[in-house]
Amino acid sequence: MRVKKQKRHRRAVRFYTACFGFRQPYKVLCDGTFIHHLIVNNIAPADTAISNILGGSVKLFTTRCVLAELKRLGKSYTESLQAANTLMIARCDHEQIKNAEGCIVEIIGENNPDHFYVGTQDTDMRKKFQEVPGVPLIFGLRNALFLQPPSAFQRQFAKNSEEERSHMTEKEVALLKKRTKDLVENWEIGDSSDENGGPEDENLEMQPQKYSSRKGMKVKDRPQFKRNKAKGPNPLSVQKKKSRQNTNSMSGKESKGGDETVRSRGRKRKRSRKGKSSAPAES
Template identity: 25%
Template structure:
């Protein structure tokens, strides 16, 4: 099936589903002439084609009157009878077999309350049932293609009437409503006794707010924080004093070494260098004396 045709059939069946309450699997009521035409299609699964045409699962059905009409065709149409036996038997409440067209017309009725999808080839029967709203009709066209007929005029009128009824009900429900203040349930909130539906401005969530410091508990917390700050400052001062003491020790050490060097230099050195040589000359002079 072509994609364009499949989309069109899907829209048609959506109309029957939304307006007339059709549900899957769709009950397809088969006529004897439809089965005779389907038997002419070679190498085609007509059972599957039913579901493809209506875009959903199907439940084929046939009445006893239609099967009797196929039996009367003779043994050469036994294969058509076998096709009919695959469908579910639907009781038509006719004690004696009547014409298949009359049987199908009685099954559909004036309103198609059982929501049948009719599959027939008889054009006079299709014309007669065109006045029944909510009746989808399938048939084979001249080229042997299974098609779904467009919605009839009665079906479109029933759809428009249902939409107008729903619109009127909606207007009736909103009759007299002004700014939503007199809608049912509008006065159940704050200010409902005065007919106001407005809500009061709510404050912040108390659980998410930080508790204020105050009272005895606040004073204790403040005292503890002060003690922690004092201890931290004392530790910082002790560390600074230790650093200063270490620096002073290093300074005193350097001063003692410098003083010792200065004393040696003042005493004339340690006997090395030029001064040492001078000292030796004086020794030799004293020895010669």
């Protein structure tokens, strides 16, 4: 039973979030009967109990008129008055103090612009708000809180508003007709100019990126294709260039060594023949 109740609450919260734009933290406007019910049944803390059924963080509000009504009810509601004083005060624009029902009805208005969840035990008020689109209702039964499912009127209103958004308005239809008419006229003008074309038209065709008479639509005569530029090689796969100084020094060393070898090979020992020539002369 508890799982079914959570599914119903989750489904209702999803409906109001999708169709009427409710967002976290959810704002709950409490009247005196709802606050008194929370105190009598020891539902505390109230914000935690309400956040459990809504599935998100909440902020609790009340009004000056609700506080004044609890104060008039006497000593039996002093604890409820103290609890109500701890809540945030929702602004009501009327100068004179009204009864709680009239004050809350005025704040909600025709379409609940502030996206309030209304917490009340008043059955008449709940029936009245079922005929107002986008007003979720919270009430208590003993020590449990419930979120009332959306009424048939609210579901039908959400369906009608969705259908209206899916169709074009009269202004949009008129604008579409005007644009299509201008587009057809421009195409006809372009076809007639092609039939009566001469050398001037050929020169115009040679000019790149020439716009036609459809300047308002920003349409080019010919499509412009963007060519992909050639990309360089992957820098990580390219080998590092060898420095020229090293190569020059190495080549210089080799050349020096080569010269020495050439020189050493080119040198020949000269033998003197004086001794040989002088020996037979003496004999």
